[in-house]
């Protein structure tokens with residue numbers, strides 16, 4: 289898109305459809321990890337969330353009405369990881385599908401003997417490459433309280449969107465290990481290996497053990513803790529904290 293046009297459209301959106309002040313203040317009150325940011329960063333987040341709302345389509349499932357309050361809550365948390373990267377990282381999709389509660393998905397897994405086992409997985413969110421982002425409102429709603437445990441479903445799914453957009457963690461086998469990106473990614477993979485070994489050894493971890501599932505989950509789960517419980521996360525995973533600070537160009541433990 290032409291840059292001039294884009295800037296013009298951006299200015300018009302901010303002028304015509306800003307997030308109303310009471311609604312923004314309510315969002316900050318409900319999600320203290322957002323409110324902890326400096327005034328200039330909050331203004332930047334509000335602008336990005338306004339543009340996000342203008343560009344994305346929210347759909348409630350089974351009669352769920354997505355209110356302004358819900359949409360702003362989702363937009364503000366979704367924009368948090370993209371704040372210094374730019375909204376264009378979210379260009380690859382439009383739809384956000386909101387369920388009232390977690391979604392039960394039937395999964396199949398084949399064991400070493402070729403026997404297929406079926407099981408149910410409870411999903412509080414899901415991000416697909418180029419597809420819509422699914423969120424369970426119950427977990428989004430709880431995000432103010434669950435932040436202390438480093439949990440945030442919106443940040444998790446949008447970290448996946450950012451990761452998938454550039455094939456970041458998926459590039460582990462193809463990236464030049466001596467390139468800047470390769471060095472960064474291999475350093476992250478090293479931290480992942482250490483973490484997965486701790487989980488295997490049944491060690492207590494601050495980070496959700498789900499992060500041991502795969503490198504992309506380690507990235508997404510770490511991003512949650514990085515943004516909503518940065519002090520605890522940095523204490524336990526100082527190297528991963530440093531890598532995410534470099535990647536997201538933010539330093540949430542210092543509220544800059």
Ligand SMILES: [Zn+2]
Pocket residue numbers: 444448504505508
């Ligand atoms: Zn995930």
